[in-house]
Amino acid sequence: MKLELRGITKRFGSLVANDDISLTVEPGEVHCLLGENGAGKSTLMNVLYGLSAADAGEIVVDDEPVAFSGPADAMAAGIGMVHQHFMLVPVFTVAENVMLGAEPTRGAGLLDVEATRARIREISEQYGFDVDPDAVVEHLPVGVQQRVEIIKALVRDARVLILDEPTAVLTPQETDELMGIMRQLTADGTSIVFITHKLREVRAIADRITVMRLGRVVGQAHPESTESELASLMVGRPVSLVVDAGTSDPAEVVLAVRGLTVVDDRDQLVVDDVSFDVRAGEILVVAGVQGNGQTELTEALLGLGGRVRGSVRLAGTELLGRSVREVLRAGVGFVPEDRRTDGLVGQFTVAENLVLDLYDRSPFARGPMLRHARIRSNAAERVGEFDIRAGSIDTLASTLSGGNQQKVVLARELSRPLKLLVATQPTRGLDVGSIEFVHRRIIAERDNRTPVLIVSTELDEASALADRILVMYRGSVVGIVPGDTERDVLGLMTAGYAPEQAFERAAAHPTRTGHPEYGGDGDEGEP
């Protein structure tokens, strides 16, 4: 199926999110959309998927102009979409979610759940998803939820598949698998519109690259371009892809975690007797495949949920057992993993979100009164400093682009005096320019002698920032290794190998050299 967008324009009030955009997606190609946060990529895809109506322009499928009044029309025309933010019903099972909107029936209006289940198993098998049709979505890890989204599109026989930042939430291994799936799909003639901020992925899979900036198409790039060429085309200035972390100078231990154990509300032991230190002026990166207890670890530090045992001392003061509020007051900056549910109040303005955990203290409050002028001037400053692309500071956070939402959370947490910074996936969804900026800020925080704890599944990020890397596997610490440890070794560690074994094995089979990611060895089973 050949798909063409002609002169698409989309405005939100005075903001032109898409300005006269034209592009063509040929059958069987992977068409990459590159652009800064807020460039208008998701907006364009929403138009294409019939979620919002363009103010001007037309969509042409196989040389026939079409008009979509909703996603149902788009789906009928063979367009499927996996959103940047999932659109699953959390309390439904996988099969129910997949059926939703196109419920197959067996006469008399009875739902044909069995048929859907079978279809899911079939697709699951074909592409190596490992998805149980009867699992309830809210209990699934993010990575698996996304596969459900992909299955949804495939079940509806999508000929053009839109993937809006699918890899942002995936582990490197899952990303590799997704790339495999994409290749299989294009081999069958399906075309894919692929949005990502990870230039390596673009180079690995794109057949054609369109670059957007400030709502316009600024050009096509060759898939053979280097990452820095792509980056500067996108941002409009040269970008350093790896921030020079300078030298760190770790001093005394400030954060001491001892025997931290967390049992979640499903009675699972999710963090198992974890102990580590973080020093002043040191960045400790917690690595590991997603779902091995990293998130729960950080939540326990903040005092959120779960039954917790052990000890967390910040500069000698016990944090465990305190309320979230007290922990934040003690000077902890916290960037949650899921910005949309835990980091932001979507119906609050940008200005309000920028003081979400500061609103009741000076200078933003005087007694019981909010000081709106301060809240607003603070917002203006943060928006400028972090380059948050929002119509204004009164824009609702939910209308910001994904990356800009993340920047709001970061701006809030990084802009006050900190005694400890805990950030989970701090640069998820950010464009390369913003990643550079945020990494600089984190390093500045380190140089300010703040202990920094970062959870990341990005190996690039880990090696760019880490003084030391702690690898978690099934809730326990596999080992803590220096920041410059080889990826092969880290990969083995994330699969549960103790550091010594990992070093040995990596030395014995240097098979994965050149492979940019860790992971991939999980299939070798347990040590």
Place this chain on the structure above:
Amino acid sequence: MSEQERGTTATPGGEQPPQEPSVSHRLWRELTTGNAMLTVLSVVLALAIGGLLIILSDPRVQQAAGYFADRPSDTFATAWQSVSSAYAAMFRGSLVDFGEYSVVRAVRPLAATLTNATPLIAAGLAVAIAFRTGLLNIGAEGQIILGAIGAGYIGFTMDLPVVVHLVVAVLGGVLAGAVWGGIAGFLKARTGAHEVIVTIMLNYIARFLLAYLLTIAAFRRAGRSDPISPYVAESAQLPRLFEGARLHLGFLLALLAAAVVWWLLTRSTIGFRLRAVGFNPHAATTAGMSVARSYTLAMCIAGGLAGLAGASQVLGTERFLSSGISGGLGFDAITVALLGRANPWGTVAAGLLFGALRAGAVTMQAETGTPIDIVLVVQSLIVLFIAAPPLVRAIFRIRVRSRGLGAPEAKGWEA
């Protein structure tokens, strides 16, 4: 978005705090973003359908329709006459009666409207503030009853100096309501019990508590065998605002309550917290806010507001306690809050509208014989249309604006 455009919002190092959008600008935006407009259109539409029902239920029109083929103009004329006289009576009964000689008598209908609106506004605010915290307070009815019991008891048993007695009685009512609301909030916060179920049950308990109290000596009026309390002492009565009408100080208290709720929601740290919890309890928790405490607090405030409605009924409008003191006000309050979009001033406006409909309905029935139920139908239709914006948009062919990300999100699954 161009660099220059952003420059206007982002003043790095901003010494000068950016100005808040002016009131007129905000008003304009509110009107054009559709919500206020949709509300007005919903009311208009409901009144139009109400008019149709008036026509259909009028025997004279039915008669004229009998010979429609011969003289169609007769049918139309009678129909028009029927609707216009009914709505004119309604207008006379709720706003001004130009037929009266003195000014006081002429605006008496308006006074009746405001009197009716008083408890609706206060109790509507109770539903609204809970709603903004993410709670459905179905319990205004029970909270009103408790407020009335508290205020009434202080009013007819205690003997206090003039101003003090009134103040104590009103506060007693507010407090009693706050406790009643607080119970629901506390149970929700502590045990996760759903506030809808708890408040509905508390409504029953309140109703039967009142019925029981009216059987014991302390609440019985001397010499009466029916369940009715003594009159509240004069020192505890909310003074009438002018002679010849029931309108009393309670109305001003309700307006004051609206101002306080507005301040609380938009200008105070408490309101910031309540709204954050209402929109996204997860993010609120992560930001260090206590969701449990916010629920309890919001329900206490809500109960207090409904308690004020009860106090105003017993100390101002009725001046004694009877089993019908609330008479479903707490349920109309839900509608009022919905119509007012859980916004304090919107709730005031909606309360006034419903007060007017109630006042006008009486006159309409008395003067034109149009059944009072028509007004109930109109009220229900308003709710229906408010709850189904796309319907109203379709009828008036209002173009759907691209609204927030909410739009695609909300639509994602309708597809």
